[in-house]
Amino acid sequence: MEMESMPGYMELITRAYSVMFSAFRDCEDCGLELSRRTLLDHAYITWMEIFMFIMCAVMWTKVRKGLTVYIFEPFAQWCCIQPKDVSKMPESAWKLVFYTMSWSYSTYLLFFTNYSFFQNPPSVFYDWKSGMSVPTDITIAYLIQGSFYGHSIYATIYMDAWRKDSLVMVVHHFITLALITFSYAFRYHNIGILVLFLHDINDIQLEFTKINVYFKTRGGKEYLINDVLSNMGAISFSITWFWFRLYWFPLKVLWASCVTSIQSVPHIPFYFFFNILLFALLLMNIYWFLFIVLFVVKALTGQMTEVNDVREYEDEDLKEKKDTNDQMSAEGKHVQNGITKKKHL
Numbered sequence: 001m002e003m004e005s006m007p008g009y010m011e012l013i014t015r016a017y018s019v020m021f022s023a024f025r026d027c028e029d030c031g032l033e034l035s036r037r038t039l040l041d042h043a044y045i046t047w048m049e050i051f052m053f054i055m056c057a058v059m060w061t062k063v064r065k066g067l068t069v070y071i072f073e074p075f076a077q078w079c080c081i082q083p084k085d086v087s088k089m090p091e092s093a094w095k096l097v098f099y100t101m102s103w104s105y106s107t108y109l110l111f112f113t114n115y116s117f118f119q120n121p122p123s124v125f126y127d128w129k130s131g132m133s134v135p136t137d138i139t140i141a142y143l144i145q146g147s148f149y150g151h152s153i154y155a156t157i158y159m160d161a162w163r164k165d166s167l168v169m170v171v172h173h174f175i176t177l178a179l180i181t182f183s184y185a186f187r188y189h190n191i192g193i194l195v196l197f198l199h200d201i202n203d204i205q206l207e208f209t210k211i212n213v214y215f216k217t218r219g220g221k222e223y224l225i226n227d228v229l230s231n232m233g234a235i236s237f238s239i240t241w242f243w244f245r246l247y248w249f250p251l252k253v254l255w256a257s258c259v260t261s262i263q264s265v266p267h268i269p270f271y272f273f274f275n276i277l278l279f280a281l282l283l284m285n286i287y288w289f290l291f292i293v294l295f296v297v298k299a300l301t302g303q304m305t306e307v308n309d310v311r312e313y314e315d316e317d318l319k320e321k322k323d324t325n326d327q328m329s330a331e332g333k334h335v336q337n338g339i340t341k342k343k344h345l
Contacts, residue, residue, distance in 0.1 A: 004122050004260070006251050016258040023262060023271060035270075042130045042269040043185040049143075056147030061154060064094050080219035088161050089214045096207035098148060103200035105141055110197055113137070117194045121252040122260035124190035130269070131187065138189050145196055146180040149173050165288070172284050179277050186269055195253055195278075198244045202237060209233030238292050245285040254278055 007015070024030070072090035081089060110118045117124050134142070153173045156166060163169075183192040212230035216223055258275055261268050 004120060006121075007255055009251070012251060012255055012259075016254065019259050019262055020272070020275065030272075035273075038269045043182070044131045044187070045181075045185040052143060053147050053150060056143060057150035057154075060098075060148055060151035061159075064151075064155070064159070067094060067097075076214070079215065081214050082217055085214040089211065091160050092207040092210045092214070095203060096211060099200050099203040099207065102141075102144060102148070103197065103204060105144070106193060106197040106200060109137060109141065109193055115190070115193070117190050118197070118252070121191075121194065121256040122264065124188075124194065124256055125261045125264040125268070128187065128265050128268075134184065134187065134189050138193060141193060141196070142180060142184050142189060146177065146184070149177040149180060153177070165291070168284060168287065172281070175277055175280055175284075179274070179281070182270065182274065186274075188274065191253060191256060194256075195249070195281075198249045198253065201244055202241050205233055205237035205240060209237055234295070238296060241285075241289060241292055246282075246289060249285065250282055254282065 027034075068090040072093045073086065076086045076089045109115055153170060156169050156173060160166070179195070180192060183189060209230050212226040212233060216226040216230065254275075257278055262271060
């Protein structure tokens with residue numbers, strides 16, 4: 001089968017606009033009724049699969065709590081890392097373990113099996129049929145990833161350290177979960193594996209870098225090896241973020257989903273829905289890339305002498321927020337006491 005060449009940015013923009021505009025113009029009965037019929041006719045997902053998703057999401061939460069209490073936190077305390085980092089380190093350790101596992105499995109599927117989705121992205125829609133069976137190896141990947149993002153929505157709100165981009169992270173998890181769920185139900189699982197592969201590698205590098213930042217200072221001493229590893233991790237993270245999420249992702253995934261999908265499958269179901277979500281994912285990748293640019297600018301201008309997560313609230317920010325909350329609470333109590341006294345009068 002002949003491999004199709006990868007486009008450039010301008011070709012992607014012009015062709016995607018042309019194809020999507022033409023598809024929208026030709027869609028005479030687009031609307032909620034067509035969406036409802038399409039969902040009923042082409043979405044295939046069983047109650048057992050939903051049950052397995054819920055059970056695995058709960059399992060990830062329980063496993064994380066167990067590892068945090070019995071391994072990650074005791075190890076951080078034993079290593080005598082700074083008290084402010086003891087609560088953060090388990091989060092990074094857990095994500096490093098999971099993303100290393102999930103990305104390794106995606107790498108195996110794309111490069112050590114017969115799937116050619118990475119080398120020839122348009123092939124993700126070759127021979128697509130509504131309700132077609134999903135290969136077992138890809139089903140396993142979907143169950144692992146889908147249940148993890150179900151867990152991650154809960155974890156970001158109730159378990160993770162709150163950061164400047166936490167709300168965006170929650171939105172990201174909802175969009176990712178929607179993409180995973182609907183791509184599985186509509187049998188767009190081939191392109192889903194490619195999306196997961198292109199995104200998970202950056203999370204490995206991010207958490208690896210953060211762990212080395214936490215372990216730079218142990219027992220009041222500075223350790224050079226962790227400083228070097230954190231700097232190397234930050235550099236590789238910055239490069240691969242652009243390469244995987246802002247170069248390969250649009251030119252492989254968006255090209256296949258926007259342009260070649262409609263050539264392989266005319267009137268492909270939920271064409272606009274999936275492409276809108278994928279473009280939203282690209283916008284969030286650009287948003288987070290601004291944090292990376294900010295980090296690089298601070299490092300080059302001497303405003304940052306060591307690797308730090310610029311999304312984290314500084315100690316001064318946290319103190320200011322706490323003081324503001326305390327002041328608002330005190331003012332609220334004062335007003336409430338005044339209202340109570342007026343009632344008594």
